[in-house]
Amino acid sequence: MARGPAQATDTGRERIPRKGRVSGVSGATNRPESAGRPSLTPPPDATAPARHPDAPAPGELLGAHYDQCFGCGEGLPHGLHLAARADEGVSVTAEFTVQPAHQGAPGLAHGGVLATALDETLGSLNWLRRAIAVTGRLESDFLRPVPVGSVLYLSARCTAVAGRKIYSSAEGRIGGPDGPVAVRAEALFIEVKLDHFTQNGRPEEIRAAMSDPDQVKVARAFEVNP
Numbered sequence: 001m002a003r004g005p006a007q008a009t010d011t012g013r014e015r016i017p018r019k020g021r022v023s024g025v026s027g028a029t030n031r032p033e034s035a036g037r038p039s040l041t042p043p044p045d046a047t048a049p050a051r052h053p054d055a056p057a058p059g060e061l062l063g064a065h066y067d068q069c070f071g072c073g074e075g076l077p078h079g080l081h082l083a084a085r086a087d088e089g090v091s092v093t094a095e096f097t098v099q100p101a102h103q104g105a106p107g108l109a110h111g112g113v114l115a116t117a118l119d120e121t122l123g124s125l126n127w128l129r130r131a132i133a134v135t136g137r138l139e140s141d142f143l144r145p146v147p148v149g150s151v152l153y154l155s156a157r158c159t160a161v162a163g164r165k166i167y168s169s170a171e172g173r174i175g176g177p178d179g180p181v182a183v184r185a186e187a188l189f190i191e192v193k194l195d196h197f198t199q200n201g202r203p204e205e206i207r208a209a210m211s212d213p214d215q216v217k218v219a220r221a222f223e224v225n226p
């Protein structure tokens with residue numbers, strides 16, 4: 001894989017050498033396209049991801065992790081309403097129909113919305129491992145424009161785990177599950193405890209979530225991760 005001047009630090013995040021920066025151009029660097037890659041490559045001691053014994057069988061729907069989630073929640077009219085299905089191993093599929101509310105240019109999906117669809121699909125993989133994790137890094141490629149009304153056929157798989165770091169990749173095809181790839185992403189998710197949400201989320205939503213028995217059930221299922 002081509003590597004630019006970015007160097008991996010001992011934390012896995014890359015540092016751009018001073019001499020690599022473009023001076024005199026406001027906000028610009030000559031950061032190469034490959035700059036993000038080092039932290040998305042599993043370290044040598046990474047292991048293969050393992051499915052939780054209670055993970056849904058291949059073909060089963062995973063269900064939303066939170067009713068108000070923009071990606072998977074059913075409670076938001078303009079959300080993506082992504083419904084991920086377990087696949088073999090630690091992998092999932094999902095479909096997303098691009099709505100007029102998701103436009104960037106006339107008649108085309110907004111790139112940020114497509115990145116969200118990839119992020120959500122990747123995030124749902126963690127349910128198969130019963131790990132609570134948040135996106136640390138998401139690198140997306142947009143290969144084809146995605147028209148409003150199209151169905152994006154998404155698939156994602158977890159590739160490796162190293163401590164709290166979870167490596168995964170996803171792609172979205174249009175025109176059918178075997179159609180051309182329109183978007184793809186590689187991601188690094190970081191495992192967190194439930195208190196990541198309870199300590200950082202706005203209190204009114206946290207209170208509402210904690211008094212919703214269905215939500216508490218989801219949170220408990222994560223907590224009994226062996």
Ligand SMILES: CCCCCCCC/C=C\CCCCCCCC(=O)SCCNC(=O)CCNC(=O)[C@H](O)C(C)(C)COP(=O)(O)OP(=O)(O)OC[C@H]1O[C@@H](n2cnc3c(N)ncnc32)[C@H](O)[C@@H]1OP(=O)(O)O
Pocket residue numbers: 010011012013039065066071119120123132133134135136137163164165188190192194197198206209210215216218219222
């Ligand atoms: C009953 C009530 C409760 C309800 C709960 C319901 C259940 C919910 C269940 C499931 C929810 C899932 C939701 C999914 C939604 C879709 C996915 C999203 O959009 S998530 C949102 C966007 N992401 C963030 O908001 C993260 C913001 N960032 C952070 O909070 C921190 O930076 C965090 C937690 C990611 C890491 O912080 P640190 O202090 O814990 O850990 P450090 O030491 O910094 O990192 C650990 C390792 O990861 C690497 N790392 C971290 N961030 C990195 C990055 N950006 N790039 C490269 N490496 C990174 C570090 O270099 C370190 O590596 P080395 O262990 O030293 O090898």
